[in-house]
Amino acid sequence: xxxxxxxxxxxxxxxxxxxxxxxxxxxxxxxxxxxxxxxxxxxxxxxxxxxxxxxxxxxxxxxxxxxxxxxxxxxxxxxxxxxxxxxxxxxxxxxxxxxxxxxxxxxxxxxxxxxxxxxxxxxxxxxxxxxxxxxxxxxxxxxxxxxxxxxxxxxxxxxxxxxxxxxxxxxxxxxxxxxxxxxxxxxxxxxxxxxxxxxxxxxxxxxxxxxxxxxxxxxxxxxxxxxxxxxxxxxxxxxxxxxxxxxxxxxxxxxxxxxxxxxxxxxxxxxxxxxxxxxxxxxxxxxxxxxxxxxxxxxxxxxxxxxxxxxxxxxxxxxxxxxxxxxxxxxxxxxxxxxxxxxxxxxxxxxxxxxxxxxxxxxxxxxxxxxxxxxxxxxxxxxxxxxxxxxxxxxxxxxxxxxxxxxxxxxxxxxxxxxxxxxxxxx
Amino acid sequence: xxxxxxxxxxxxxxxxxxxxxxxxxxxxxxxxxxxxxxxxxxxxxxxxxxxxxxxxxxxxxxxxxxxxxxxxxxxxxxxxxxxxxxxxxxxxxxxxxxxxxxxxxxxxxxxxxxxxxxxxxxxxxxxxxxxxxxxxxxxxxxxxxxxxxxxxxxxxxxxxxxxxxxxxxxxxxxxxxxxxxxxxxxxxxxxxxxxxxxxxxxxxxxxxxxxxxxxxxxxxxxxxxxxxxxxxxxxxxxxxxxxxxxxxxxxxxxxxxxxxxxxxxxxxxxxxxxxxxxxxxxxxxxxxxxxxxxxxxxxxxxxxxxxxx
Ligand SMILES: [Zn+2]
Numbered sequence: 001x002x003x004x005x006x007x008x009x010x011x012x013x014x015x016x017x018x019x020x021x022x023x024x025x026x027x028x029x030x031x032x033x034x035x036x037x038x039x040x041x042x043x044x045x046x047x048x049x050x051x052x053x054x055x056x057x058x059x060x061x062x063x064x065x066x067x068x069x070x071x072x073x074x075x076x077x078x079x080x081x082x083x084x085x086x087x088x089x090x091x092x093x094x095x096x097x098x099x100x101x102x103x104x105x106x107x108x109x110x111x112x113x114x115x116x117x118x119x120x121x122x123x124x125x126x127x128x129x130x131x132x133x134x135x136x137x138x139x140x141x142x143x144x145x146x147x148x149x150x151x152x153x154x155x156x157x158x159x160x161x162x163x164x165x166x167x168x169x170x171x172x173x174x175x176x177x178x179x180x181x182x183x184x185x186x187x188x189x190x191x192x193x194x195x196x197x198x199x200x201x202x203x204x205x206x207x208x209x210x211x212x213x214x215x216x217x218x219x220x221x222x223x224x225x226x227x228x229x230x231x232x233x234x235x236x237x238x239x240x241x242x243x244x245x246x247x248x249x250x251x252x253x254x255x256x257x258x259x260x261x262x263x264x265x266x267x268x269x270x271x272x273x274x275x276x277x278x279x280x281x282x283x284x285x286x287x288x289x290x291x292x293x294x295x296x297x298x299x300x301x302x303x304x305x306x307x308x309x310x311x312x313x314x315x316x317x318x319x320x321x322x323x324x325x326x327x328x329x330x331x332x333x334x335x336x337x338x339x340x341x342x343x344x345x346x347x348x349x350x351x352x353x354x355x356x357x358x359x360x361x362x363x364x365x366x367x368x369x370x371x372x373x374x375x376x377x378x379x380x381x382x383x384x385x386x387x388x389x390x391x392x393x394x395x396x397x398x399x400x401x402x403x404x405x406x407x408x409x410x411x412x413x414x415x416x417x418x419x420x421x422x423x424x425x426x427x
Numbered sequence: 428x429x430x431x432x433x434x435x436x437x438x439x440x441x442x443x444x445x446x447x448x449x450x451x452x453x454x455x456x457x458x459x460x461x462x463x464x465x466x467x468x469x470x471x472x473x474x475x476x477x478x479x480x481x482x483x484x485x486x487x488x489x490x491x492x493x494x495x496x497x498x499x500x501x502x503x504x505x506x507x508x509x510x511x512x513x514x515x516x517x518x519x520x521x522x523x524x525x526x527x528x529x530x531x532x533x534x535x536x537x538x539x540x541x542x543x544x545x546x547x548x549x550x551x552x553x554x555x556x557x558x559x560x561x562x563x564x565x566x567x568x569x570x571x572x573x574x575x576x577x578x579x580x581x582x583x584x585x586x587x588x589x590x591x592x593x594x595x596x597x598x599x600x601x602x603x604x605x606x607x608x609x610x611x612x613x614x615x616x617x618x619x620x621x622x623x624x625x626x627x628x629x630x631x632x633x634x635x636x637x638x639x640x641x642x643x644x645x646x647x648x649x650x651x652x653x654x655x656x657x658x659x660x661x662x663x664x665x666x667x668x669x670x671x672x673x674x675x676x677x678x679x680x681x682x683x684x685x686x687x688x689x690x691x692x693x694x695x696x697x698x699x700x701x702x703x704x705x706x707x708x709x710x711x712x713x714x715x716x717x718x719x720x721x722x723x724x725x726x727x728x729x730x731x732x733x734x735x736x
Contacts, residue, residue, distance in 0.1 A: 199624040203439070205539035205561025205599060208623070274547075275540035319548070320516055321538040323559070 001047065002026050003421055004040050008051030008382060012058060013355035014371035023056065025378040028421040032374060047423075051382050054415055057354045058370050059091025059122075059379035062332065063361040064156075064181075064235055064259060064307035067093065067124070070111060071100025076312040076399045078112065081332070082120035084310070084398035086425035088332040089414040091379035092123040092369050094307075094361070096156040097134070104129035104140035109148040121424040122417075123379070125151045125367060127181060130169045134158045139169055146176045151365040154181035156235060157282075159217055161187055166221065170228040179231040179257070179364060184217035184242070185209075185283065194323055196269040196284040204272065206322060209284050211239040218242045222249045225256055233364055234258040236309050238283035240293035247302040257364050259305040260294050262338035263329050263404065265347075267291075271404050277318045277325035278393075279404040281311070295347045298356065305361040306353070308335045312400020330400030334391055336383060337410035343385075344411075350385070378421040387413035430728040434546045434553040437562035438603035446607055450572050452724035453717070459496065460720055469727050470499035476529040478521065479505045479556070480536045485691060486556050486565070489715075490533050493722035499730075502529070521545050531730055534558075539596075552729040560594045566690050567600030569721040571608065573713050574645055577686055582609030587639050587681075589671060590649030590698060591620045591660075597690045601647060602630055615639035616649075616671060619660045636671050643681035647688045648673055648698040664697055674700045678708065686710045 003025040010021045024031045024040065040046055062085065068076035076084075085093050095112065097103035103112065109126050116124035128145035132138050134155040142153055153173055159182070160166040170180055190213045195201050197208025218234055222245060225232035234246060237260050249256045263281060268288050271279040279285060297303040311328025318325050339357065342348045348356070362370030369379055393406040417425035428448055438446070459467055475494045479487050487503065494501045504524065517536070524532060531552045534542050539559030546553045557563040575581055586605045592598045592614045605612050606629055614621060615633040626632055633639035640646065651667060661667050678685065687699070687709045695701050703709065 197623055199627045202622045202625055202628070203599075205559050205596060210623075275543045316516075319518060319544070321536070321544060322540045323538045 001421065002045060003047045003049065003418070004037060005049045005051050005056060005380070005382065006037055008054050008056035010056050010372065011351055011354050012372040013351055014058065014359040015373055018351055023372070025421045028378055030372055030374050030376050030378050049382065049416060054382050054384050055350070056380060056382050058358040058372050059381045059417060059419065060089045060336070060357040061092040061094070061361040061370055062090045062308050062310065062335070063094040063305055063365055065093045065095050065310040065332065066098065066312065066328070067095040068312065069099060069115060070108070074314050074399070077119070078115045078124065079119040080397060080399050081310070081312070082116070082122045082124065084332040084396060085122045086417045086419070087397045087414065088334075089336050089381035089383055089417055090122060090332060091381065091417060091419045092125060092367065094125045094127060094151060094365055096127050096154060097129040098157045102129050102134050103127070103145070104132050104134070106141060106144040106148040109145050109150055113149050122419050123369070125149070125365060127152045127154050127156070129153065130155045130160055130180065131165060136160045136162055136165055139172060142173055143176065146178060150178070151367060152179045152181050152233070154183065154235065156181065156183045159183050159185045159187060163220060163224065167224050167228060170224055170230040170232070174228060174230045178366065179233040181233045181235050182217065182221045183235050184214050184221060186213045186216050189213035189216065194280060195272050196286050198269060198287060200269045200272060204275065206272070211241055211286065211290070214239050214283055215241040215245060218245050222246070222254060222256060226254050229255065231255045231257070236261050236264065236283055236307070237294060237297065237303060238264050238286050238290060240290045243293040243297040243302055247297065247300070250302060257304045258297070258302065259307040259361075260298060260303045261307060261309045262331060262335050265291060265294050265298070266338050266341060267404060275322045276404065277320070277322055278329070278402045278406070280322065280325050280327055281329045282327035295342070298342065299347055304356065305364060306335070306339055306356045307361065308332055310398070312398050313402050314399065315401060318402050328400070328402060329404060330393070330396060330398050330402045332398060333396050334403060334405045334410070336414060337412035338405065340385060340412035341410070378418060380418045381414060382416040384413045384415055386411060389413060433729060434542070435564055435725050435729055436542050436546060436553065436555045438564050438567050438600045438607070439562065441607065443607045446568070446571065446604060449568055449721070449724050449728060450575055452728060453568070453572050453721045456723040456727070457717070457720035459723070465496050466498060467496065468498045470494070470497035470730055473499045473530040473730055474502060474528045475499040475531045475533065475726065476502045476504055476524045478524065478532055478534045481557070483535055483557070486535060489718045490556060490722050493719050493726055496719070497723055497726055499726070517541060517544065518548055521549055525549050525551050531726060554725055554729060557596055559596065560599070561596050562600045563596040564600050565718070565722050565725060566597050567604040568725065569714055569718045570601055570647065570688055571604050572721050573688070573710055573717050574686060576717070577710065578644065581605065584610040584644040585613065585642050586610045586645040586647065587613045587615060587643045588647045588649065589636060589639070589673070590616050591651060592616050592625065592649070593620045593622045594652065595649050597647070598649060602628055613639050617661045617667070636673070636677060637680055640677060640680040643685055645686050645688065646673065646681060650690060650692065651694060651697055668697050672698060672700065673703050675702050675706070678703060688714060691715070
């Protein structure tokens with residue numbers, strides 16, 4: 001099947017392109033940028049999308065999602081997670097290993113990839129665990145998981161608390177040239193914390209998680225990355241101090257990259273007032289000062305990527321005492337409009353934003369996506385930056401309706417999501 | 428004046444007018460308690476459920492007496508931690524009680540915010556009888572009532588709260604209550620038990636008891652949870668008591684007519700020396716008897732909206 005996308009504003013940061021062009025897609029790949037389309041439009045075998053007034057970019061890549069399958073299919077499945085991704089403009093999802101069983105060996109990796117091929121409408125790239133069972137004790141089957149298709153390793157959700165184990169994981173993985181993704185958290189410092197430590201945790205009588213809980217592990221992992229030479233990626237940066245540490249490490253030439261989530265750049269811990277479990281997330285939503293630092297970090301390139309940390313949970317699981325509710329926000333379907341606020345608020349240009357949603361994450365996990373150059377896989381998103389709408393979490397395609405953005409009036413709407421030349425979502 | 432609220436969840440959300448209305452209503456209720464027939468028909472036909480997830484005989488008994496004096500039908504529901512783990516969710520339990528006709532649910536829970544969850548999801552009136560480290564409104568209201576009765580006026584008083592501020596719901600509710608009515612509030616305790624950014628609640632922070640006690644009109648001693656000793660919060664009860672226990676000697680630093688309060692139960696020789704606990708300045712037993720009148724007022728106001736006090 002052929003597809004012609006006419007007159008869209010093409011933004012492709014991988015080639016530094018921002019101009020109105022036509023794109024022809026053939027056999028799942030970007031075939032050409034025809035200047036003249038009259039003849040093509042008459043061809044009955046070519047589907048046409050008129051993208052005038054719309055933005056066309058490489059499909060978004062979310063390098064931090066929880067698809068929950070296998071094991072937690074009541075929260076999300078590979079099928080529903082991919083549908084949610086497509087609705088959010090994502091053509092590739094990088095999924096974390098904290099499933100049940102945990103993705104700590106090649107058979108689980110193969111299961112995820114098989115399911116994704118059968119039921120997933122977007123690309124799925126798994127992350128393998130660092131340690132067996134994410135227990136932080138002995139190394140997972142890293143080499144075999146790499147062979148099976150894992151694009152990075154992480155014990156996301158459970159930090160590797162033993163520094164010696166982390167060091168050896170970094171040394172072992174280095175020759176495979178995939179990143180170690182750190183969920184930076186000192187579990188002892190977090191204690192029984194369920195939100196940011198500060199005025200609001202005090203007021204609510206809830207256990208607080210101090211910024212230091214994240215920063216001591218960011219500092220440790222940077223030190224270990226320097227020792228081992230591995231590519232370290234810091235997941236979901238939430239504090240001012242982490243931004244400072246990563247900025248300084250980059251300046252010294254250490255191989256470190258980082259991501260931030262839409263909720264950490266748009267909310268403060270005040271969101272928890274009223275014991276709103278939909279705003280319970282780990283790392284917690286922090287203060288206005290932290291938000292400012294993360295935004296500066298996005299702007300100056302300290303933070304390379306925007307990732308959602310999409311963590312769907314069922315309604316029943318969230319409708320409990322705040323202490324008992326699981327951490328996590330369902331993020332795939334609000335990521336674009338929330339991130340676009342960074343553009344309207346002058347933090348990023350639209351080009352920079354798209355770079356952090358496409359090319360940069362593709363580089364970090366080293367996958368052949370995130371570009372619209374001729375010959376590339378035809379993964380694209382077409383969106384309208386002006387179209388306004390109100391977030392209705394009950395309309396999410398994700399099984400996880402747990403969003404703190406319910407009722408927000410936002411602009412930025414995905415019109416089409418295209419994977420390998422096939423339209424997988426249209427508004 | 429009419430009480431507009433359906434629930435009493437915490438002192439933080441009450442303004443001075445509302446707090447005074449509760450205290451004034453409590454004063455009328457106290458008269459009832461002093462009559463020969465200590466009963467009024469105010470809550471006749473209303474079912475009140477005491478839903479306690481933590482064992483607290485004192486608070487539960489006080490609520491129960493208050494409910495019976497208002498002629499309510501009372502149902503006690505005390506759940507041990509183990510039956511919660513085995514069984515249904517908090518919401519399911521509460522919905523069942525509501526279906527049985529509970530007009531008011533009085534809830535005590537070990538987790539902060541539990542009463543808010545019920546208020547959001549149910550139709551019954553909810554009274555918070557203590558949630559986690561968050562609020563304990565009936566305790567703070569009876570403390571305010573007791574002090575107002577003794578001193579006449581709360582505005583301008585210096586109130587010192589001593590001990591484990593971090594984990595104390597009594598501290599939080601009293602901070603809001605005394606601040607709303609115009610007192611100066613000081614907190615003092617080991618640095619590990621004074622939470623970060625507490626000063627933004629407009630309290631003054633001290634780390635030595637002697638300093639905090641200067642010019643004090645009211646001293647509220649918090650109960651120390653025994654499991655905190657020997658943990659990372661402080662080395663031993665002996666050391667805690669040496670620095671933060673109230674002796675007669677330290678009490679001399681405060682004003683002569685200082686009132687000493689304790690939410691109970693007291694660890695004698697830890698928070699308070701026995702001589703202080705039994706001192707003329709101690710108002711601990713007044714607190715207990717006023718507790719019934721204050722709880723009657725709370726129940727009456729949420730159930731009836733404050734008509735014909
Ligand atoms: Zn994580």
